Amino acid sequence: MSRHLALAGAAASLLAALSLPARAPAAPPPDAHALLLRADAYRLASDAAEVETRVRVFKGGELDKERIYRVHLRPGRRSLVVSRSPVEKGQKVLMLGDDYWIVLPSSQRPVRITPAQKLLGDAAAGDVATLTWAGDYAGEVTGEEVVDGEPCTRLDLAAARRGVTYARITLFLSRTDAHPVAADLFLASERLAKRATFEMGTLAGQPGVVAMRLHDEIQTGRETRIEYLSRRAAELPDEYFNPVFLTRHDPE
């Protein structure tokens, strides 16, 4: 089952990254928390949405894997990730806050999984997407740097709740509008695991993060690119966020 968990977990992790931006604030932030809220708004929708996501894993510059996921987002940290790729077709991962289930088409029962199981395998490449910086981390502004030619504010973040994969994040936000530019993701061992860079663009008529690139600092030569193919405002009915319902129904 760990293979299924790995694949579905990967999809699940990526989801939050694909959410769409709310707005692009202009005034300089008064403090770290306010800055994080503004940065989150470029990645995460505050309203219900359906997002089509493509995840591509590269090894040595060559495409190794490609997965398509449809992600249904609801306010209150509720999300449902449905796999659309042939190898994982029919798999669903439900996330209600810190509670996770996987539904495999072969078993037709909701399987309760731990945060660590959700992150098995490739999931660790994209798990950064499931978190909100303002909600899951506490941080402080620690300086300014130029990253890829962009003047940035540097923040050091420490995990504020259980279940997040990265114990510490160094986040670089644009000094102009607080959009995310890059992030260094550290494990609890203080080892740098991944470096994330964010591509800005327009999705559903709003400025926001349209793609995220995760460079693996442990498995060298490995990179994951997460693209948000489409997004529309759509609210999946409440029953789809009950794990039992998912064993008998697929969202259209």
Place this chain on the structure above:
Amino acid sequence: MTRSDRRACRTCLAAAILAWCAPAAAADGAPDWALRAWAGPEATLLDRRSPYAGGADLAGLAQEAARAEAVLRLAWRGAVAEGSLRATTERGGRTRLAAVLTELYQELDVTGQHFTVGKRVTSWDVAYGFRPLDVVQQERRLALKPFALEGIPQAAWEWLDARWALTVVWANPVRGRAAQPVHDASGAARLFGHLGPLDLHLVTRGSERTGLQAGAGAALVASDALELHGSSLWQERTEHLPPPARGPGGSPLAAAPPGPPRVDRDQVAAVLGFTFTPGHDLSFLGEAWYDPQGDGAATWRARRRLAEDQRALGQAGLAPPAAVDGNLAWGLMAFDRPSPLRDNLLLHATQTLGRVEPALDLLFAPEDRGWVLTGSAAWQGERLRLEAGARVMGGPPGAAYRLYPGWLTGYAAVQLTL
């Protein structure tokens, strides 16, 4: 297509007509489909020292040389159909083909109520190696590369809110008591609740054969890496394979197959387990269970003595070989149960190494210290999957698993998914 499949077809035809007329059906969309096909060789080595070896041919052990399956699944507007075409090639070259309609059902959402009519897979337990709460599906677990599960004909109603779900199932409607318990008509219900880190399952079932059954299960996320689960089922009546019996005058040979099952009352089955994910893409599963339908070590010692006596008669030329082999084949039925022994321990370990996933599991019977060790490895591509594995049984002399003549089974398979 079997008789039950034809019955399911008739049931679903009516349901499908209803569904297409129902305004509450899902939104229009293109039909969704998936195809999975696999094929590969399989071989079992016989231990001729086993007292049951003479019955292996009649029982069909070590006959299979290769198996293949193609599973096509179609879904549209709440209607789902899944069919499996299976082929088994025996060592002599004979190939058996079977077409099984594994699922055919229609979902109906009418005025906020959820209904399912048709044949579908229905799994309710929280465990893996032993699943007492699967009172509707009742499938065998721990099989090597099994064919797709076959669903149960049913009519189901479901009520849900954000935290709870109540499912009521009428399984195998109007069939009454069938030849096999899984095909019996029965009524069953399951209440599921999501209480923070705890999932709670309450299950009940009633049928003419088993009377009332009632059970509970739970899965608890204890930490970021540890999940605990357990379930237990009380059964008013339980069918049990009859104990080994000798013929008139203590003769080891019987002239007829074992009699009807023994019925025990007020039996309880239970399983406790965990999954642990310590990092490094490693995952462990551990379970301990008690299955009252298995036998104790003393019963297995009696089975062993009977099989040895039967074999000795044949070797001494005191009984026709056909009679001896037939009795030994009947004796092998004792292995054809979810748990040949009552007490069981299972440890399963896997690691994901990129596209490769090796796995190892050990099933141990504390009562007689017999064991079953299974190792496998799989490579998963974008559409292609390659896997191979082997299972070996052993233990001290006299252990049940040591008595099984098919002591080593190996398989390989290539699978394509479209």
